[in-house]
Amino acid sequence: MNGSGSGIRTRRTAVTGIGVVAPNGLHADTYWKSVKEGASVLDRITREGCEHLPLRVAGEVRGFDPSALIEETFLVQTDLFTHFALAAADAALQDAGLTKAAAVADSPYSVGVVTAAGSGGGEFGQRELQKLWGQGSRFVGPYQSIAWFYAASTGQISIRSGFKGPCGVVASDEAGGLDAVAHAARVVERGTDVVVVGAAEAPLAPYSMVCQLGYPELSTDEDPATAYRPFTSAARGFVPAEGGAVLIVEEADRAHRRGAVVRATVAGHAATFTGASHWDQSREGLAHAIHGALDEAGCAPEEIDVVFADAMGVPEADRAEALALVDALGRHGTRVPVTAPKTGIGRSYCGAPLLDIAAAVLAMEHGQIPPTPNVFDICHQIDLVTATARPAELRTALVLSRGLMGSNAALVLRRGPGSTA
Amino acid sequence: MTTEVTQVTVEELATLMKKAAGVTVDPRDLERRADAPFADFGLDSLGLLGIVGELENRYGRALPTDAERCKSPRAFLDVVNGALATGA
Numbered sequence: 001m002n003g004s005g006s007g008i009r010t011r012r013t014a015v016t017g018i019g020v021v022a023p024n025g026l027h028a029d030t031y032w033k034s035v036k037e038g039a040s041v042l043d044r045i046t047r048e049g050c051e052h053l054p055l056r057v058a059g060e061v062r063g064f065d066p067s068a069l070i071e072e073t074f075l076v077q078t079d080l081f082t083h084f085a086l087a088a089a090d091a092a093l094q095d096a097g098l099t100k101a102a103a104v105a106d107s108p109y110s111v112g113v114v115t116a117a118g119s120g121g122g123e124f125g126q127r128e129l130q131k132l133w134g135q136g137s138r139f140v141g142p143y144q145s146i147a148w149f150y151a152a153s154t155g156q157i158s159i160r161s162g163f164k165g166p167c168g169v170v171a172s173d174e175a176g177g178l179d180a181v182a183h184a185a186r187v188v189e190r191g192t193d194v195v196v197v198g199a200a201e202a203p204l205a206p207y208s209m210v211c212q213l214g215y216p217e218l219s220t221d222e223d224p225a226t227a228y229r230p231f232t233s234a235a236r237g238f239v240p241a242e243g244g245a246v247l248i249v250e251e252a253d254r255a256h257r258r259g260a261v262v263r264a265t266v267a268g269h270a271a272t273f274t275g276a277s278h279w280d281q282s283r284e285g286l287a288h289a290i291h292g293a294l295d296e297a298g299c300a301p302e303e304i305d306v307v308f309a310d311a312m313g314v315p316e317a318d319r320a321e322a323l324a325l326v327d328a329l330g331r332h333g334t335r336v337p338v339t340a341p342k343t344g345i346g347r348s349y350c351g352a353p354l355l356d357i358a359a360a361v362l363a364m365e366h367g368q369i370p371p372t373p374n375v376f377d378i379c380h381q382i383d384l385v386t387a388t389a390r391p392a393e394l395r396t397a398l399v400l401s402r403g404l405m406g407s408n409a410a411l412v413l414r415r416g417p418g419s420t421a
Numbered sequence: 422m423t424t425e426v427t428q429v430t431v432e433e434l435a436t437l438m439k440k441a442a443g444v445t446v447d448p449r450d451l452e453r454r455a456d457a458p459f460a461d462f463g464l465d466s467l468g469l470l471g472i473v474g475e476l477e478n479r480y481g482r483a484l485p486t487d488a489e490r491c492k493s494p495r496a497f498l499d500v501v502n503g504a505l506a507t508g509a
Contacts, residue, residue, distance in 0.1 A: 073442035138478055141441070142467040263448050 012183035013263065014255045014262040014416060017096025017248030019088035019360045021200060023241050023345045028095065031355070036389050038346035038371035042129035042224040042239055049206040049421035050192065054220050055213060057227040058204055058344030059241030071160075077143040078156055080242075080341065082350075084200035085153035086160060086332055088246035089113075091195065093161075096248035097260055100161045103194055110193040112165030113158045116180035117150035118173065118201055118403075122208030126146050129207075157196055157246075164235075165192045173403025175271060176245075177353030178321040178411045182269035186248050197247030201352035212240060214279065215404055217314050228343050230311035231318050233256075235378045244351020245358045262416035264361045267396070268340040271409040278406065279312070283320035284403025285408040286310075286400060288350025290306055290328035293410040299396060301329035304336050304412075306369050306392065308356040308399045309384075311340035322380035337369050339385045344373030353401035357413065360397040364415040367391055429476065429498060431455070437475055438450035442468030462494075469497070472482045476501060 018028045024041045025031030034041070045051075045058050066075055066083040074086065082143055093103065125148035131139040151169040158167050166187050170180040177199045184197035203212060212218055216321050219237030221227035228239040231306055255262050270292025274285035294301065310321055325333035341359050363369055370392040378384045399411045436450040444463045451462070459469060464488070475488045485504050491497035 072445065073468075074443075076441075076443035077467070138474060142470040142474070145467065 006025070011189045012187045012252040013266040013359055015087060015247050015250050015264045015266065016255050016260045016262060017092040017094070017098065017250055018263070018361060019091030019093070019095060019246045020355065021061060021064060021084045021088045022243040022245070022355055026061070026064055027091065028358060028362070030368070031358065035341045035359050036366070036368055037381050038344065038388060040224065040373040042344065042346055042394050044224065045204060045274060045300060047204050050086060050204065050209055050368050053206070053209050053213065055209055055218060056220065056222040057224050057239050059239065059243070059348070060204055068145070073200045074156060074160055077147055078152060079124035079147050079202060081117070081121055081200055081202035082147070082153045082156050082402060084202060084243055085198060085246060086156060087246065088198055088200055089157045089161070089196050092198070092246040092248045098194070098248060104162055104173035106193065108162050108164040110165055111163040112184070112187050112195045113154050113163050113167045114170065114180050114184045114195055114197045114420045115154045115296040116170040116172070116176035116350040117153065118176070119149035119211065121148035121201060121202070121209070123202060124203035125139045144347035153200065156347065163196065166255060172271070174347070174349050174352060175401040175403045175407040175409035177350040178269060178401050178409040179271050179400060181266060181357060185266040185269070187248055187321045188251050192362060194248060194250040196246060196394040197249055197413060198244060199354045200244030200246070201349045201351045202242050203240050203349060204242050210308055217312060217317070217404055220314065228346065229312040229375050230315050230340060231322070231378050231382065231384055232341060232375055233377070235315050235318055237312045239346040241348040241352070241353070243348050245354035247354070247357065264416045265365060265414045265416045266411070268293040268295065268412040269410065270296065271301050271407060272395070273406050274408060275406040278403065279314060279317035279320050281370070282317060282408055283324045283400055286321060286324035286402065286410070287327035289402070289408045289410040290324065290398065291414045293398070294328070297412040297414070299412055301332045303396045304329060304332065304361070304398045305394045306397050307338040308397065309335055309338050309340045310400045310402045311372070312402060313341060317402070319382060322382045325382060332412040334381050335383060337385050337390060338382045339369050340372045341370045344376055345363070353399060353409070356399050356401070357411065360399055362415070364394040364397060367393060371395070384409025393416065405416070427480065428502050429505070431498070433493065434472070434494060434498060437472045438462065438468070441471035441475055443487055444468065451494055456493050459494070480505065482502050
């Protein structure tokens with residue numbers, strides 16, 4: 001990434017740690033194993049209070065015990081979406097070989113935090129609003145003022161670890177997950193040593209689910225095997241999910257000096273906006289974002305070895321994405337392997353592009369393109385990897401994301417030198 | 422009519438700190454360090470505000486606005502119990 005636009009890159013942003021809390025794994029290793037195998041964990045929603053709603057299939061994070069991972073003083077003032085983020089941040093720091101103490105050894109101001117969020121803490125908010133209307137305003141707890149706010153996860157990660165560097169929250173729709181990583185890279189370029197960056201969401205609670213019911217793109221199919229099948233003639237929308245991922249990004253030379261493994265570098269990013277549900281227009285917007293990301297990365301279209309697709313699962317949106325790949329990459333757009341592991345876990349809104357970044361980094365490290373679960377009969381001119389993982393030498397990955405409100409973003413990742421060590 | 426004086430004890434404060442803010446504190450420790458800042462026990466300003474709310478609901482009356490600004494357990498209990506005693 002090059003925030004100045006001068007063409008001279010002085011500070012490169014490396015990914016040195018990955019923390020995952022996903023429907024198919026509570027750790028990056030288990031997540032990758034499931035993604036590589038193309039397992040689908042989409043299932044009927046079991047969350048209490050949601051049984052009667054006409055949204056039946058989702059990717060639930062199961063077996064996650066916040067009380068085993070997070071102190072009670074933080075638990076009482078945070079929603080599940082923040083619990084996911086705090087747990088993923090801990091895992092990412094550990095993965096990067098950074099204890100909290102070591103991270104702030106030079107200065108607490110050397111570590112920043114950036115998250116993206118789409119909806120905030122719906123479950124916590126619902127509980128307090130029920131007290132408001134059931135008992136009265138005096139029964140609403142003060143932590144309501146912070147817990148359901150979409151900035152909560154950034155604040156709590158920062159407070160809990162004592163990270164006092166530049167902090168921010170990106171609220172730019174689902175694609176904001178990619179924008180947050182780009183923002184973190186710019187923070188690193190401007191001089192901050194380390195940024196904890198990620199997104200995790202918890203949209204499977206009654207209030208939160210009702211908020212989603214109005215989305216025409218939502219799949220209300222009751223069969224987990226057919227509910228989310230992008231790029232096929234049976235595409236009928238997307239399936240939501242919980243969870244997300246947190247990355248540790250830091251200046252590449254600094255990472256080398258402290259002996260950390262540079263897993264990947266954040267090479268380029270661009271974002272555009274084409275309006276809610278105007279999926280035909282997202283073709284141009286997405287193509288423009290890809291162009292911009294390649295330009296910033298100094299990357300030729302042929303260098304892209306794999307594309308992690310947005311894969312909305314809406315026919316017009318899928319067509320727009322397939323065409324955008326050709327618009328932006330030329331003939332390479334029909335030949336480059338494309339994958340969408342999220343068809344096996346669902347879309348956790350802003351968390352989804354973070355999980356895709358995690359999968360892209362792990363795919364480059366393992367030389368394996370994970371498949372697209374539940375998808376077999378492609379009706380677009382793209383080389384979608386299905387059924388089983390495809391071995392490939394992967395040096396550069398392109399991650400795409402779109403949001404329901406019209407944001408489009410593209411991010412280029414380069415494999416790190418450390419991944420062969 | 423009885424004129425029983427209602428008092429919030431250190432034990433009750435410890436219970437409220439747990440309930441409202443997730444802070445675990447031994448009541449004896451709270452008593453011993455009654456002049457230490459709430460922050461030393463891990464209680465933040467929103468947590469104290471939650472405790473004030475709990476007490477107001479329990480006693481069915483408003484407490485002085487000074488209560489939520491108290492910095493230490495002793496100062497807080499003095500304000501709260503003073504208000505409850507005078508019926509102000």
